Amino acid sequence: MKKLNTIPSADGFRMPGEFERHSGTYMIWPERPDNWRLGGKPAQQVFTKVANAIGRFEPITMCVSRGQYDNARNMLADYVKVVEMSNDDSWMRDCGATFVIDDKGNKRAIDWTFNAWGGLVDGLYFPWDQDDKVAMKMCELEQVDRYRLDDFILEGGSIHVDGEGTLLTTEECLLSEGRNSHLTKEEIEKVLCDMLNVSKVLWIKNGIYNDETNGHVDNICQFVKPGVVVLAWTDDENDPQYAISKAAYDYLSNETDAKGRKLEIHKMYTPSPILITKGESSGVDAVDGTLPRKEGDRLAASYVNYYTGNGFVALPIFNDPNDEKAIALLKELYPDREIVPIYAREILLGGGNIHCITQQVPDVQVK
Amino acid sequence: MKKLNTIPSADGFRMPGEFERHSGTYMIWPERPDNWRLGGKPAQQVFTKVANAIGRFEPITMCVSRGQYDNARNMLADYVKVVEMSNDDSWMRDCGATFVIDDKGNKRAIDWTFNAWGGLVDGLYFPWDQDDKVAMKMCELEQVDRYRLDDFILEGGSIHVDGEGTLLTTEECLLSEGRNSHLTKEEIEKVLCDMLNVSKVLWIKNGIYNDETNGHVDNICQFVKPGVVVLAWTDDENDPQYAISKAAYDYLSNETDAKGRKLEIHKMYTPSPILITKGESSGVDAVDGTLPRKEGDRLAASYVNYYTGNGFVALPIFNDPNDEKAIALLKELYPDREIVPIYAREILLGGGNIHCITQQVPDVQVK
Numbered sequence: 001m002k003k004l005n006t007i008p009s010a011d012g013f014r015m016p017g018e019f020e021r022h023s024g025t026y027m028i029w030p031e032r033p034d035n036w037r038l039g040g041k042p043a044q045q046v047f048t049k050v051a052n053a054i055g056r057f058e059p060i061t062m063c064v065s066r067g068q069y070d071n072a073r074n075m076l077a078d079y080v081k082v083v084e085m086s087n088d089d090s091w092m093r094d095c096g097a098t099f100v101i102d103d104k105g106n107k108r109a110i111d112w113t114f115n116a117w118g119g120l121v122d123g124l125y126f127p128w129d130q131d132d133k134v135a136m137k138m139c140e141l142e143q144v145d146r147y148r149l150d151d152f153i154l155e156g157g158s159i160h161v162d163g164e165g166t167l168l169t170t171e172e173c174l175l176s177e178g179r180n181s182h183l184t185k186e187e188i189e190k191v192l193c194d195m196l197n198v199s200k201v202l203w204i205k206n207g208i209y210n211d212e213t214n215g216h217v218d219n220i221c222q223f224v225k226p227g228v229v230v231l232a233w234t235d236d237e238n239d240p241q242y243a244i245s246k247a248a249y250d251y252l253s254n255e256t257d258a259k260g261r262k263l264e265i266h267k268m269y270t271p272s273p274i275l276i277t278k279g280e281s282s283g284v285d286a287v288d289g290t291l292p293r294k295e296g297d298r299l300a301a302s303y304v305n306y307y308t309g310n311g312f313v314a315l316p317i318f319n320d321p322n323d324e325k326a327i328a329l330l331k332e333l334y335p336d337r338e339i340v341p342i343y344a345r346e347i348l349l350g351g352g353n354i355h356c357i358t359q360q361v362p363d364v365q366v367k
Numbered sequence: 368m369k370k371l372n373t374i375p376s377a378d379g380f381r382m383p384g385e386f387e388r389h390s391g392t393y394m395i396w397p398e399r400p401d402n403w404r405l406g407g408k409p410a411q412q413v414f415t416k417v418a419n420a421i422g423r424f425e426p427i428t429m430c431v432s433r434g435q436y437d438n439a440r441n442m443l444a445d446y447v448k449v450v451e452m453s454n455d456d457s458w459m460r461d462c463g464a465t466f467v468i469d470d471k472g473n474k475r476a477i478d479w480t481f482n483a484w485g486g487l488v489d490g491l492y493f494p495w496d497q498d499d500k501v502a503m504k505m506c507e508l509e510q511v512d513r514y515r516l517d518d519f520i521l522e523g524g525s526i527h528v529d530g531e532g533t534l535l536t537t538e539e540c541l542l543s544e545g546r547n548s549h550l551t552k553e554e555i556e557k558v559l560c561d562m563l564n565v566s567k568v569l570w571i572k573n574g575i576y577n578d579e580t581n582g583h584v585d586n587i588c589q590f591v592k593p594g595v596v597v598l599a600w601t602d603d604e605n606d607p608q609y610a611i612s613k614a615a616y617d618y619l620s621n622e623t624d625a626k627g628r629k630l631e632i633h634k635m636y637t638p639s640p641i642l643i644t645k646g647e648s649s650g651v652d653a654v655d656g657t658l659p660r661k662e663g664d665r666l667a668a669s670y671v672n673y674y675t676g677n678g679f680v681a682l683p684i685f686n687d688p689n690d691e692k693a694i695a696l697l698k699e700l701y702p703d704r705e706i707v708p709i710y711a712r713e714i715l716l717g718g719g720n721i722h723c724i725t726q727q728v729p730d731v732q733v734k
Contacts, residue, residue, distance in 0.1 A: 001445055001448075002445045066433070066453040066497070069500065069504070070500070073503070073507070078368055078369045081368075081507055081508075081510060082507045083450065083451075083504070083507060083508060084450075084451050084452050084453060084504060085451050086433040086451060130433070133436065133437070136440070137436070137450070137451060140440070140448055140449045140450060141448075141450060141508075143448060
């Protein structure tokens with residue numbers, strides 16, 4: 001497929017909301033033993049649950065390294081499409097293509113540069129060359145042309161759009177030193193507007209407390225539909241999360257979206273703080289250059305890291321009293337979708353959750 | 368996709384002739400330096416020509432290792448679909464899936480065991496584990512279920528079918544010690560009949576002289592359509608090829624196909640003997656366990672190793688006076704297809720030709 005040098009918005013393309021119709025979902029199989037405990041085996045069980053669950057609703061493709069191909073094929077349901085794809089880790093949301101569509105039934109993709117959440121400044125591993133090829137390889141599999149940005153770093157988890165001109169992100173991430181520090185905030189906004197066809201960027205200050213991605217927005221805030229968001233929340237003023245969520249709430253309450261609407265904000269209570277246990281920590285290879293997983297470290301647990309697809313919402317749960325609150329909230333907000341809760345501590349131990357390991361391919365639309 | 372344990376012919380599936388309509392073609396990118404001279408660079412140029420040519424007529428997928436992915440993507444035309452797939456070498460005909468179809472619009476595949484043309488007896492390299500996974504991975508990409516034969520060795524180049532119940536093969540290959548020597552000729556026939564839905568197996572004795580595949584039929588004889596074959600030929604009685612071709616001609620002349628038809632046999636003159644030059648030999652890594660490419664060795668050159676697709680025939684030529692004869696013959700035999708001659712000495716140097724590096728995916732049919 002072609003590598004394009006034009007501007008998606010000028011070409012009539014926009015990024016649709018995740019809640020718009022998909023033609024499928026992509027994931028990457030976890031395996032690196034310096035991030036996933038016990039050689040990735042417990043994580044593979046949970047990724048299998050997530051993929052099998054999504055596959056009940058829409059086509060699902062699992063990208064797998066040469067070495068893990070047979071194992072993944074055997075573990076996953078027959079209806080999961082398994083394709084070989086080299087990778088450095090399994091965060092499809094962040095290294096995968098961002099698909100855009102026009103109103104004439106065409107689809108393309110944005111292939112941002114990926115640098116493992118901060119490159120040589122504060123990235124989480126080195127090298128990340130295989131991750132950075134994932135978007136291109138997805139474009140070949142999907143047979144869509146791609147806009148490649150060789151000089152702009154972005155992960156899919158650092159943005160959410162409403163499909164109607166509004167983008168949500170965080171300053172903590174997009175203004176971080178390890179990404180596009182050669183650009184001003186206004187220049188970064190312009191790239192987002194050009195590439196995704198948005199006209200209003202909402203800048204939440206920080207992401208979830210102790211989130212190793214420099215505070216990806218997809219762990220703290222998500223569009224349910226245009227004009228409606230969920231926001232990770234705690235009432236515990238002693239929790240460092242409180243001030244972060246409060247600041248985001250206040251900011252969003254005083255903003256309007258691209259269409260001039262005030263946002264309807266739903267508080268989504270986080271689980272109680274989740275810490276890495278000694279047993280969990282000891283199962284991870286200790287390797288220089290990869291973020292260590294230390295006993296007692298607080299994980300960036302959030303229900304907001306759910307994934308929305310055709311007729312379903314895949315929701316991470318943690319065996320916490322707030323699981324039921326999260327489920328109830330989503331049932332209310334998504335009356336036409338099946339809420340699929342999946343116990344996801346193993347994904348969290350790797351540094352993210354269900355939204356971080358999935359990437360939607362929107363369906364084409366003709367208007 | 369599913370692994371099936373039933374019998375394709377009992378399930379109503381048959382292998383269609385190569386000349387029937389395709390939904391596409393698969394190839395594998397060449398790179399191993401102990402088979403392809405100069406790190407595979409000259410071969411990659413020719414594989415690119417073949418893929419780009421086929422892509423003018425039907426969808427073409429190039430399977431490429433992790434290490435060569437970027438280079439292949441850059442060399443190939445935009446319309447060639449490039450997917451990552453590990454391999455041990457680039458003989459898609461032999462390790463690829465054999466697709467079968469029924470009359471109701473369904474497609475499946477046979478996933479034979481591949482052992483590098485003879486395994487530990489007289490195979491051409493070791494190991495071959497990645498090649499043996501190619502068919503499974505194609506089935507995932509094509510989203511078709513597969514019949515896996517764990518105890519039957521076969522390469523796609525050792526069979527041709529007319530789609531109407533007749534199969535062409537050679538005794539030299541199918542009865543070789545390194546393949547299914549635990550089975551009798553009759554037992555091997557039964558597997559072919561069960562798997563491909565044929566009722567008549569035509570056993571040519573030998574393939575092309577000095578063919579390292581133990582005489583694959585696809586280098587010596589091919590169905591143009593039911594009832595019509597081309598046969599590699601020489602009039603030079605001093606050429607060891609003469610006796611081989613003569614025996615095949617005599618055998619086929621006295622046989623009938625599954626429908627009881629006598630075969631119309633067209634002699635296709637081989638080029639003059641082609642020997643490996645010193646320069647060519649010196650460009651190949653000398654490695655224990657891989658068949659050496661020695662100066663002066665005669666290559667198994669044959670025009671019969673052409674590939675038929677939707678509206679075209681891709682024909683290897685050798686800068687030989689008989690090139691024109693081969694082109695003229697195919698123009699006569701395929702009046703509705705474009706004959707695309709490609710100078711293919713580089714593929715020949717690796718041990719095969721255009722047919723050996725391609726595998727068709729038949730289109731579904733409803734009758």
